[in-house]
Amino acid sequence: MATRTIAGKEIQINNEGFMTIPSEWDQEIAVELAKEEGLTELSAQHWKIIDYCRQSAAMSGAAPTLRNITNGAGVSTKDLFALFPKGPAKKVAKISGLGKPEGCV
């Protein structure tokens, strides 16, 4: 467990860089985290997915799996992988300020 400063705020992170306290997250932090993941700009489609992940995690306590995201946020698998290239699983969760998804699907 460690702390880091991002977008002018101090946040708690684990050794893989995932935020550990979801309530510390805000949109400015998401924008900065996205840049670190290689996404220079977050479109409305990105936000739709991030918002869904936040809501889903608030209900279930865990980051949604990719299939939860495609079913729940109404995005196709193709679009999800295009919006978050090179592996959306960890990327989406990290940018959304959540832990690694815990399911396999």
Added chain:
Amino acid sequence: MADENRKVAFICSKGNLDMAYPALVMGWAALGNGIDVTIFFTFWGLDMINKERVDRLEVAPVANTSMKMTMMGVNTGNLGIPNVMGILPGMTAFATKLMKDKMDKLEVPPVREYLQMLMDAGAKLYACKMSVDMFGLKQEDFIDGVLDIVTAGDFMDMTEGSQIIFI
């Protein structure tokens, strides 16, 4: 640093329902983590991409020493399903239904849908030429999205640098 992407290739050689899932689950996890995925279907594994077979994959209790009575909801510990029971008509269908129900409860998609997810996420699917010839199949017999029918040599060429998993 040369940023060569990690690559994984699966060889699917089985057509049983339980043996269809390992490549699907691991392949999906790989894609989610940004790893390139190639899947080569050979022998009975061709059932997984055969339009007529993909929705009808089964699991048989006969000679399956891991399938216990407890799977049927009978709490009998290590007691197996007697092979002589497994040969009764309908037992394979019954065991298959049990497994499909369990997977459904875990929200695991059926094989056809899983393959579509993998292809949408960028997995490349190929059928083995020798097996295709042996079973008298054609490209039209396969689900949409299977890229080509290739030889074992082609597979070796296209998986240079990949980690290969045989199932």
